[in-house]
Amino acid sequence: MPADTSDYEAELDAIFETLAELAPEIRASLPGRRVKSDEVNPSGETRLEADAYADELIEEALGGIDGVGTYASEEQAEPIDVGSGEVSVACDPLDGSSNIKPNSPMGTIIAVYEGDLPAGGDRLLASGFVLFGPILTMTVARDGEVYEANVGDGEIDVIDDDVTLPDEPTVYGMGGRVPDWTPGFSAFIRAIEQEYKLRYGGAMVADVNQVITYGGIFSYPALKSAENGKLRLQFEGIPIAYIIESAGGASSDGTQSILDVDPEKFHQRVPVHLGNDEMIDRLEATLAAHD
CATH class of the missing domain: 3.40.190.80 (D-Maltodextrin-Binding Protein; domain 2)
Structure with missing residues (x-):
């Protein structure tokens, strides 16, 4: 079972509000950053300029939140100490960034853990993803429930507060x-x-x-x-x-x-x-x- 979130409500609120604010900025940055950089990430994949930009933007914003002690990214070799808080944020800044070239959907994934990394599901506090599709949305799981929100204007506008999988798979x-x-x-x-x-x-x-x-x-x-x-x-x-x-x-x-x-x-x-x-x-x- 994921960790108890009761002691971290303020941190979680701030993290997802900040991610919603960043979403339009990340999306707006993509057209000019479709080319490959000279860097390779820890998994041996060539980074796009968009990967690096999104990673730096998210690290700076989330690392400045009170209560966040560690920022970790798929794009970086090790977790980074960003404060003295007890919450760690793990992020895939641009999931599916290779889709930039054909102009197909991609997103940002975020996980909030209690304590240091690496961590298992028993220390997960909440998670979510932003989807850069025709509509800019954010889906968040918190306290065992899932909501979907429109974040096109940088604010969380909930459009479904009880997201569940359909009974009949297709x-x-x-x-x-x-x-x-x-x-x-x-x-x-x-x-x-x-x-x-x-x-x-x-x-x-x-x-x-x-x-x-x-x-x-x-x-x-x-x-x-x-x-x-x-x-x-x-x-x-x-x-x-x-x-x-x-x-x-x-x-x-x-x-x-x-x-x-x-x-x-x-x-x-x-x-x-x-x-x-x-x-x-x-x-x-x-x-x-x-x-």
């Missing part, structure tokens, strides 16, 4: 190359592709939002070449798993909830499966049958 999306899938995951996709509609755009927040909207499953699985997949536990796995579980769905690394995965290192990767309970149960059963 879509699926999955990452990784087909030849690199494990036999179990390949079998699962073959079984569901005749029943559901494929929705995959290359930005986790956009693909997960399809699942939140229509029901279904999103996966970035364990691969033959990478047994822990691609996505990072601190920045993507835990925060998005909490959103999905708080919205009535389930998460899995293939055998257990992502919120139960033990953090061993800062940039740890984890297989990610998110969606309706029955879809996750079906996935785990299929993977187990092919072990």
Whole structure:
């Protein structure tokens, strides 16, 4: 279970209000920062200028909030001390930034933890993501509930205060190359592709939002070449798993909830499966049958 938020309400309010304020500025900065920089992030990926700009902007803004002691980013090698507070913020400044080139959706993911990093789901206080789509929205999970807000004007305008996954799943999306899938995951996709509609755009927040909207499953699985997949536990796995579980769905690394995965290192990767309970149960059963 995620951590008790009662002692951190002021910090959480300030963090998500600040993220809403930053969202229009980040979006407005994208057209002029579509080119690659000369830098490589800790995961070995070439950074776009937009990645660096968003990271610096968010670090400065969130690091200035009273109560925030640490800022951590997928774009930086180690957590940064920004204050004396007890809250740590972990951020993927631009999830799916490669989508800038084709002008496709992307977003920002944020996770707020109690104490130092790395941290597991039991120390998560809240999480959320901004989606840079046709509408600029922010989805937040806090105290076991999920809300969606329009943040196009920099303020939180709640448009749904009880976000839940639809009962009947209709879509699926999955990452990784087909030849690199494990036999179990390949079998699962073959079984569901005749029943559901494929929705995959290359930005986790956009693909997960399809699942939140229509029901279904999103996966970035364990691969033959990478047994822990691609996505990072601190920045993507835990925060998005909490959103999905708080919205009535389930998460899995293939055998257990992502919120139960033990953090061993800062940039740890984890297989990610998110969606309706029955879809996750079906996935785990299929993977187990092919072990």
